[in-house]
Amino acid sequence: MKLKTTLLMLMFSVAALAQFTTEAIPTGYYNSATGTGYTLKNQLRTIITNGHNPQSYTTGLWNLYSTSLRDNFYENDGSLLDIYSENPTGIDPYNYTSTSQQCGNYTTEGQCYNKEHLIPQAYFGNGAMPMYSDAHHVVPSDGKVNGWRDNLPFGVVSGTVTNGCNAGATNTPCKTLNNSKIGNNLNSGYSSGFSGKVFEPIDEFKGDIARTFFYFATRYQDDMDDFYSAAANTLEVKAMFDGSTNKVFSTTFLNIMLTWHANDPVSPKEVAFNNAIYNFQGNRNPFIDHPEYVQSIWGTPAGTDTFDISTKVAVYPNPATSNTVNISSEVEITSLRLININGQIVSSIQNPVPDSGSVTLSNLPQGFYILTINTAEGSAVKKVLVN
Structure with missing residues (x-):
């Protein structure tokens, strides 16, 4: 039976983001990637x-x-x-x-x-x-x-x-x-x-x-x-x-x-x-920029029916306009990792403690992030944009 995961509110330090830049993926680079x-x-x-x-x-x-x-x-x-x-x-x-x-x-x-x-x-x-x-x-x-x-x-x-x-x-x-x-x-x-x-x-x-x-x-x-x-x-x-x-x-x-x-x-x-x-x-x-492209092109590993957990994990609002992003999940999360565009780990959290069904990431500067979410049923990668 799938577990409803709840997580404590987490406050992230922004000190590690001194070299943050949004220029790594050129604007519009993937605009023509519209198919499946x-x-x-x-x-x-x-x-x-x-x-x-x-x-x-x-x-x-x-x-x-x-x-x-x-x-x-x-x-x-x-x-x-x-x-x-x-x-x-x-x-x-x-x-x-x-x-x-x-x-x-x-x-x-x-x-x-x-x-x-x-x-x-x-x-x-x-x-x-x-x-x-x-x-x-x-x-x-x-x-x-x-x-x-x-x-x-x-x-x-x-x-x-x-x-x-x-x-x-x-x-x-x-x-x-x-x-x-x-x-x-x-x-x-x-x-x-x-x-x-x-x-x-x-x-x-x-x-x-x-x-x-x-x-x-x-x-x-x-x-x-x-x-x-x-x-x-x-x-x-x-x-x-x-x-x-x-x-x-x-x-x-x-x-x-x-x-x-x-x-x-x-x-x-x-x-x-x-x-x-x-x-x-x-x-x-x-x-690397869009890990979800792999499944869109080639599908999922044979014999797995829980590989794609992306529909069971929500990240909102995205884009975020208030330096705050919320995460909610229908499956048990074992770890979270937030990565900035320079490849720096902003935060890595193991075995989050259940609380209210969601986690709030606060004090995030403007820019682009990759959020990796690992669960007992598979992994999800979400792109997060803070305006």
């Missing part, structure tokens, strides 16, 4: 193709990594933010702080970093532009882990993994120093239908990767059939795709990506990196 389904996907493709100014794979991406893709969210130490080495709840196993640590040769984790194509470049052709240097899917990565991941699809590794990959990733299943995993796909539940070897990132970055794949499937949709047919039969990652230009993904991996997107909502890191990449190459990842 694959019509919306076509409209988004036009939006994110126009204005895309590809940059250098060598100098350009290195400079972006050095200046912008930094850890201002976990340890907040300004080190390179590598999703394969970051430990979001403890001390990182190693850090990269200098451009002199670019690869290079490596024999173990932590020796140097390079560039990881989340959609492996062997899939679309080595050096093919503009995807070759597209910063939305070419991310800084530990060189050794990048080599281990190679052309593997992303997926869910079966069973308990105890072996460290530094003994050799051929000794699978194994895990990296931040507990990313390599092994055979679980092939049950939401990942059924594929039993080959996969790479599984930690939970903190699963949604990030899913939204990257949705971006790639939209930005390069007109080429996805060519990419698929051109891929060698031995290229593992091709199992994620079906050769179409609309759906793009095979059923198994679409369900994995949809589940990761639902379970790991947009984070402050994604918001900030999306802004930085827009400044770098002139286009945005729409599935």
